[in-house]
Amino acid sequence: MSSPPETLNILLVEDEDDDRGFINRAFSRSKYDAQIVEASTLKDARLLATDPHYQFDVAVVDQVLPDGNGLDFCRFLDAQEIGLPVVILTGHGDAEAAQDAFDLHVANYILKQHGKAFMQTLPVMVHKAYLDGLTAASVAAANHRLPPGES
Numbered sequence: 001m002s003s004p005p006e007t008l009n010i011l012l013v014e015d016e017d018d019d020r021g022f023i024n025r026a027f028s029r030s031k032y033d034a035q036i037v038e039a040s041t042l043k044d045a046r047l048l049a050t051d052p053h054y055q056f057d058v059a060v061v062d063q064v065l066p067d068g069n070g071l072d073f074c075r076f077l078d079a080q081e082i083g084l085p086v087v088i089l090t091g092h093g094d095a096e097a098a099q100d101a102f103d104l105h106v107a108n109y110i111l112k113q114h115g116k117a118f119m120q121t122l123p124v125m126v127h128k129a130y131l132d133g134l135t136a137a138s139v140a141a142a143n144h145r146l147p148p149g150e151s
Contacts, residue, residue, distance in 0.1 A: 006033060007033045008057050008058065008126070008130060009056050010034050010058055011037055011049060011060070011084070012024075012060050013062060013065065013073065015040045019062070019112065024036055026119040030124075032127050037056070042068035042072055045059075045073055046073070058085045059086045063089065071100055071101060074088075074104040083133070085129040087107050090109065090110070091111075091112050097109075107128075108128075
């Protein structure tokens with residue numbers, strides 16, 4: 001398994017300026033060094049996710065966007081075979097949407113809050129999603145190298 005990068009490259013997909021600022025502050029105050037590239041629409045997120053100039057480690061995506069939703073972004077990543085761990089943030093708890101997210105193998109589905117606990121917890125949860133993605137990729141690569149029938 002490769003070691004974690006010194007800087008976590010994050011694609012942040014959030015249409016609300018206040019929420020983008022809050023999330024950026026959460027990372028700037030955390031122990032994790034993060035390079036955050038922002039998109040405010042699903043269209044822009046799709047372009048960034050497929051741009052060869054960017055190598056994202058994890059995506060943090062708002063569930064409700066002006067031109068779609070976080071689950072649409074997950075489906076796009078799957079269709080493009082982009083193995084990017086995704087953390088979905090939502091302003092409204094919705095059990096059905098959360099179940100749909102986990103069915104799409106979203107790393108985490110988190111209710112947005114503007115408080116100290118959320119600010120401290122979000123970077124940890126995003127970093128964990130990245131590490132879990134590394135583990136899953138390592139297992140998949142190992143299974144791919146095994147002879148048929150031994151996975």
